[in-house]
Amino acid sequence: MTRQFKWDSGLGLLGLLLLFVGSYIGLFVAPAERYMGETQRIMYVHVPCAWNAMLLYTLAFIFAIVSLWTHRPKWDAVTTAAVEVGIVLNALLLVQGSIWARATWGVWWDWDVRLTTSLIMVLLFAGVLALRSFVHDAGRRATWTAIATIVAFVDVPLVYFCVRWWRSLHQVQSTPDTVAPMMVVPLRINAFAILFLAIWMMAQRVRVELARRAQDQVAEPERIAPIGGSTNA
Numbered sequence: 001m002t003r004q005f006k007w008d009s010g011l012g013l014l015g016l017l018l019l020f021v022g023s024y025i026g027l028f029v030a031p032a033e034r035y036m037g038e039t040q041r042i043m044y045v046h047v048p049c050a051w052n053a054m055l056l057y058t059l060a061f062i063f064a065i066v067s068l069w070t071h072r073p074k075w076d077a078v079t080t081a082a083v084e085v086g087i088v089l090n091a092l093l094l095v096q097g098s099i100w101a102r103a104t105w106g107v108w109w110d111w112d113v114r115l116t117t118s119l120i121m122v123l124l125f126a127g128v129l130a131l132r133s134f135v136h137d138a139g140r141r142a143t144w145t146a147i148a149t150i151v152a153f154v155d156v157p158l159v160y161f162c163v164r165w166w167r168s169l170h171q172v173q174s175t176p177d178t179v180a181p182m183m184v185v186p187l188r189i190n191a192f193a194i195l196f197l198a199i200w201m202m203a204q205r206v207r208v209e210l211a212r213r214a215q216d217q218v219a220e221p222e223r224i225a226p227i228g229g230s231t232n233a
Contacts, residue, residue: 008203015196022189030182039103043183046096048191049089050118052198054156056086057125061153064146073213074206076142079149080132081205083125085198090122113166117159124152138213 026044033040060082067075097115098108109115128148135141 008200011196011203012200015193015200018189018193018196022186022193025182025189026186030186031180033183036104039100042096042100044186044190045194046093046100047187048194049093049096051191052194053086053089053093053121054160055195056082056089056198056202057121057153057156060086060125060149061156064149064153067142067146071139071142073138073142073210076145077206077209077213078202079145080129080209081202083128083145083149084205085201087122087125087129088201089194089198090118090125094118094122113162114159117155117162121152121155121159124155125149128152138216 023044026041030041030044032038060079063075063079063082067079094115097118101110101115102108128145131148132141132145135144
């Protein structure tokens with residue numbers, strides 16, 4: 001337990017440090033974007049949140065398959081943790097995106113295909129947690145959580161590819177070749193920072209889930225039969 005505490009706490013602290021460094025570079029060192037100016041700097045947290053939200057949902061999809069295959073409690077716990085932290089990042093990217101949209105498009109929200117599919121994505125995975133809360137048996141809860149996670153994942157590729165398949169206010173994904181090098185640096189630093197913080201949060205959530213499951217499975221003490229008599233009252 002002590003060893004586990006050290007590695008995930010260290011990773012969380014590293015994530016905080018990298019987030020500070022990446023945000024500083026993005027705010028004060030990287031050049032302003034040609035057309036959006038200073039407003040573009042929100043990209044240095046918005047895009048890493050989007051990347052890591054989709055990464056966590058993808059991991060949850062993989063963990064869900066393993067959970068169905070093995071029926072081991074730890075995979076159910078990891079699946080749940082990935083979904084929950086993914087929802088947090090998903091919600092953050094929607095809030096950040098709305099702020100960015102207000103500054104650049106003049107509105108807080110538009111039913112653009114990328115925005116719409118991102119909203120559907122967070123609602124689908126929130127539905128996974130809602131379904132999970134209604135199932136009390138641990139085995140059935142793990143099974144239904146895994147199935148719902150696999151179904152919800154269908155929207156994740158849509159969020160990524162929608163700007164290529166349909167007309168969107170969002171541009172097609174940029175590459176390092178089309179972005180100034182000093183813009184790429186804070187993006188990558190913050191991407192790893194948020195990833196490390198997400199792993200730290202997942203580790204805490206897995207411990208809580210496994211502890212709760214162990215507590216739920218504590219058997220009720222057997223009634224002690226009276227000496228020389230029957231257990232029937």
